[in-house]
Amino acid sequence: MDAPVLEVKDLVRRFGDQTAVDRVNFRIDAGETYGLLGPNGAGKTTTISMIAGLLQPDAGSVAVLGQPLTTSRKSHIGLVPQDIALYPDLSAREGMAVLYTTHYMEEAERLCDRVGIIDAGVLVAEGTRDELVRALGEKTTVSFRVNAGPEALTAWRADLEAITGVTGVLDSPDGLAVVTAEGPSLIAAAVQAAEQRRVDVVGVDVTEPDLEAVFLHLTGKALRD
Numbered sequence: 001m002d003a004p005v006l007e008v009k010d011l012v013r014r015f016g017d018q019t020a021v022d023r024v025n026f027r028i029d030a031g032e033t034y035g036l037l038g039p040n041g042a043g044k045t046t047t048i049s050m051i052a053g054l055l056q057p058d059a060g061s062v063a064v065l066g067q068p069l070t071t072s073r074k075s076h077i078g079l080v081p082q083d084i085a086l087y088p089d090l091s092a093r094e095g096m097a098v099l100y101t102t103h104y105m106e107e108a109e110r111l112c113d114r115v116g117i118i119d120a121g122v123l124v125a126e127g128t129r130d131e132l133v134r135a136l137g138e139k140t141t142v143s144f145r146v147n148a149g150p151e152a153l154t155a156w157r158a159d160l161e162a163i164t165g166v167t168g169v170l171d172s173p174d175g176l177a178v179v180t181a182e183g184p185s186l187i188a189a190a191v192q193a194a195e196q197r198r199v200d201v202v203g204v205d206v207t208e209p210d211l212e213a214v215f216l217h218l219t220g221k222a223l224r225d
């Protein structure tokens, strides 16, 4: 079997007391595009800087084609800078592997064969888009945009957690998001509870399972702030 183009083993990097990258493992095979996704401060740039040889790891190893990373072998890895929306020459990736980080989930879904999700330095999930979505189960995320004081929000969160079929309640950009296997049918109960708690629901978004839902589920954060 061919050695992976890139193999990262138990990579660790600390900054003072903080462990920015905490025993991260992944491999990328020839021709594969791998997306490293994570919220702000998750450790993406720190990981890539170590792979690029720009930053010394505190522990762990980076191997390219089965050999410890050396300057001459760097050309086998395509490092695509974060936040670049267009990748002009996809044909160039043939025969090499691409490690890609982005804040754009659509790009990740479109370009990456596999993704790793990193949060607080830890790789919390990895796989193809379909594997990750399947691992989440058949769950739907219902996000409520609300206006509410902190106490009302806390009380409403407890109400939401108590609704039958709710498997999780997460912070979402302007309110709370409910993860459920019941589909959108719980919206009525959630809105009724909100009225009683003086939580003003200004919008509801229903998200069927996709990579964004996986990400929100695992990290509690939207990929873009």
Ligand SMILES: Nc1ncnc2c1ncn2[C@@H]1O[C@H](COP(=O)(O)OP(=O)(O)OP(=O)(O)O)[C@@H](O)[C@H]1O
Pocket: 015, 018, 020, 038, 039, 040, 041, 042, 043, 044, 045, 046, 047, 082
């Ligand atoms: N040179 C440094 N000195 C101290 N702390 C650092 C340094 N570089 C990164 N960090 C910290 O390490 C953590 C990971 O940072 P990193 O830049 O790798 O995250 P990121 O996933 O690239 O985030 P973003 O999506 O915002 O680019 C953060 O908490 C950051 O503040």
Ligand SMILES: [Mg+2]
Pocket: 044, 045, 046, 082
């Ligand atoms: Mg970064």
